[in-house]
Amino acid sequence: MAGDQSGIHSGDGTVGKALDVLDRVAAFGRPVRFSELMAASPYPKATLFRLLQTLTSQGMLALDPERSSYAPGLRLVRLAHAAWRQASLAPIARPFLDALSAETGETVHLAQLDGAHVLYLDKRNARVPVDMFSQAGKVGPAHCTGVGKAMLAFLPEADLARLIPQMSFHRHTPATLATPATLRAELAEIRRTGHAFDREEHEPGIICVAAPILSSRGRVLGALSLTTATARSSLGALAARAPRLSETAAAIAAEAEAWQFPDDAGRRAAIGG
Amino acid sequence: MAGDQSGIHSGDGTVGKALDVLDRVAAFGRPVRFSELMAASPYPKATLFRLLQTLTSQGMLALDPERSSYAPGLRLVRLAHAAWRQASLAPIARPFLDALSAETGETVHLAQLDGAHVLYLDKRNARVPVDMFSQAGKVGPAHCTGVGKAMLAFLPEADLARLIPQMSFHRHTPATLATPATLRAELAEIRRTGHAFDREEHEPGIICVAAPILSSRGRVLGALSLTTATARSSLGALAARAPRLSETAAAIAAEAEAWQFPDDAGRRAAIGG
């Protein structure tokens, strides 16, 4: 039924397959039985079985014996702890997001580039303090989001050239920039002004202003955005926030760089008793 | 220098080794260079190199080319998203923790059993709404925490017999139950009353009451606790909260079970635009 969703995961031997299986289990979003996975994977029965067994014994998957179904394991949660802390700007940016959110009352996003997609790392919703994990880990299109365009604009040409062919250019709304040419023109403009707008390009009625987070050497680390609805605000009002946004982005970048050179600090194992 | 921290990670072949390397990278808590890992791992140079290469190409690690150092990759963050949502009770329990916290003004913990250890999944600190990730993923001893004992008490005897020998029975405070016998006596009492106390067994001056989260079939899903200090409150006052705590635990269990049988709902890929 589900069919196998992608033969794409090329294959660094056994490890690649094991991780592919892990992804497939995670993608189900619920405990999944052997036979379901079997149907959704290209692997022969015995192989899949051994792979699952290995992952389970490693704690990457958990086997519910009552229901005889697999789910992501606790080891993954422990790893997540570590990954979240370092793999991303999230922990550094957190207080800055809080401040921006309090100050503007608007929705704040933090994102990083993951291939040709945007990976949201954190979010503040002025009103309800939204569950972080409900947002973190989400992916979205790069060509029609403020954060996406802000990051693309400051990528080296070589990277950009590699990424553009991977994009869908799906026309989410009438305003979506749906060709490489229009996107590139927009990126040039963003480079000039230093910030990007989403003019209802992703969702009707939703607009945002975004700023890239750049290292001192100009490398793209991530992006920040303020989002609102046309019903409540306007592009002009958002534009007025742009300087504050860029300033915050710069502050995050500065901290991120300081953090990279502990050179001696942070020797302790990150995993407490 | 660092020496290799554990030869314990038995070894399901290649996958086991790869995951072991992943753990080691994560444990550093900062970007780490090849040679540092080399020194901290039992693997020969070429092997470690290939392992790192595989993990990197799989997106589980990210290689910063400027600094030529490895850090946990974004794929791990994406997997974390999935793991957190299903592997744990956290998303389901969240609103209940909020309610308990608001109602009691005390610290609230949510934990699951991870082998013979307690894995904290979420926490509420009445005063400052604590960064979730600063707590999630932490592990602690099972024999001298409220949540630990609450869960152990309702485990099938077979599991308990397997787990007890793995415990350290380290005497954290004078009140710590430091032998299997005293622990078992306590567990019997907990089974009788339905809730567990931590009588300064883990940290002096810190007490708590905990209730197990049990499935309708009686399987241990996790535990909930209210923690306070002897300076501010007493065991008696905590005991008065026990019924409310158990009630909440039951409510979480009910939702968790409903969640297990969507059978059709939640088909969408958790990955939004």
Add this chain to the structure above:
DNA sequence: GTATCTTGTTCCATTAAACGGAACCATGTT
């Protein structure tokens, strides 16, 4: 400016592990 060291990468014959077809077992069905 050459020698040397430290750090990271590639080779390749050896060895070990993954593979997968098929047989098998356990439950639940007609």
Add this chain to the structure above:
DNA sequence: AACATGGTTCCGTTTAATGGAACAAGATAC
């Protein structure tokens, strides 16, 4: 009792991982 269906184990074959050693590339020392 015969038969699915879903899951697990066997075992000869195939493929991939291994790791010692040689090799490149910067960084330091001389």
